[in-house]
Amino acid sequence: MLTKFQNLISEIENTGFSEVCCSEKNAKSIKSLQALTSNIFKLRPNILKKMLSAEMYAGYRKMGIEYSQNPNDPDLMESISLPCNILKNKPIGEISEFEIAFRDVGNKMFEIAEQLVSVISEKYSDDHTTTFCCPESSFFQISYYKPYLHSRETLQELHQDGNLLTFVMGNGPGLEIRDDAGGFHPINFESDSMFVMPGEILSLLTGNQVKTLFHKVKNHQKLKERIAIMCFINPSTEKTIKPWVNNTYNQHIDIRERIQFHSTKFGLKPIA
Numbered sequence: 001m002l003t004k005f006q007n008l009i010s011e012i013e014n015t016g017f018s019e020v021c022c023s024e025k026n027a028k029s030i031k032s033l034q035a036l037t038s039n040i041f042k043l044r045p046n047i048l049k050k051m052l053s054a055e056m057y058a059g060y061r062k063m064g065i066e067y068s069q070n071p072n073d074p075d076l077m078e079s080i081s082l083p084c085n086i087l088k089n090k091p092i093g094e095i096s097e098f099e100i101a102f103r104d105v106g107n108k109m110f111e112i113a114e115q116l117v118s119v120i121s122e123k124y125s126d127d128h129t130t131t132f133c134c135p136e137s138s139f140f141q142i143s144y145y146k147p148y149l150h151s152r153e154t155l156q157e158l159h160q161d162g163n164l165l166t167f168v169m170g171n172g173p174g175l176e177i178r179d180d181a182g183g184f185h186p187i188n189f190e191s192d193s194m195f196v197m198p199g200e201i202l203s204l205l206t207g208n209q210v211k212t213l214f215h216k217v218k219n220h221q222k223l224k225e226r227i228a229i230m231c232f233i234n235p236s237t238e239k240t241i242k243p244w245v246n247n248t249y250n251q252h253i254d255i256r257e258r259i260q261f262h263s264t265k266f267g268l269k270p271i272a
């Protein structure tokens with residue numbers, strides 16, 4: 001198992017990304033969550049908002065500026081975000097079928113993330129007191145797109161994720177990653193695997209030895225819907241976070257502050 005995760009880390013270092021396989025059972029849970037997501041986004045935003053309480057940086061968000069730099073070109077998606085610890089703490093009788101499915105898939109993603117992060121932090125860091133894959137500062141997100149409604153070339157503009165690692169599963173084409181020469185490559189999702197992308201925080205921790213992966217979502221107008229299920233992993237923000245590798249790339253940057261306030265760019269509350 002350790003070798004599997006060591007290989008994934010080498011892939012991320014060498015190619016800028018990696019892919020991790022889920023079991024057949026997990027692939028079924030993912031399919032079922034996608035079907036429930038499709039139904040839930042047919043509800044009106046005000047009903048959705050009531051269903052999903054906006055605690056901390058959780059809740060439903062309608063289309064808006066997320067990574068887009070131009071208010072006239074918002075990201076063309078709706079989304080639901082939940083901190084990774086929230087569904088664990090909710091009494092079982094109080095959660096909907098959608099939340100149960102979200103929790104089951106999310107917890108599996110988080111379990112895999114924990115193993116991968118423990119291998120990468122072991123390799124680069126001698127800090128054994130910080131939780132680098134922390135449920136309180138990491139969150140799940142489901143993004144929902146209706147490509148056929150839009151004529152724009154991209155549904156989400158080019159950006160880097162502002163976290164340590166992102167795990168993503170999609171039900172169709174759209175995600176494209178940028179290479180060092182500026183070329184773009186489409187990612188084809190398999191039903192039983194997750195795509196793993198390094199974010200800004202991993203590049204800061206490693207002094208850019210592991211580079212952040214820039215990506216965008218291209219519009220495939222023939223698609224009726226596009227669903228992306230993601231897990232954004234972050235370290236604990238309880239105390240100051242020291243870089244794993246010190247150099248000019250991360251000099252004078254407060255990594256903890258960067259994590260805490262990244263979510264405010266999207267109109268969400270800071271991570272505590």
Ligand SMILES: [Fe+2]
Pocket residue numbers: 159160161215
């Ligand atoms: Fe992203």
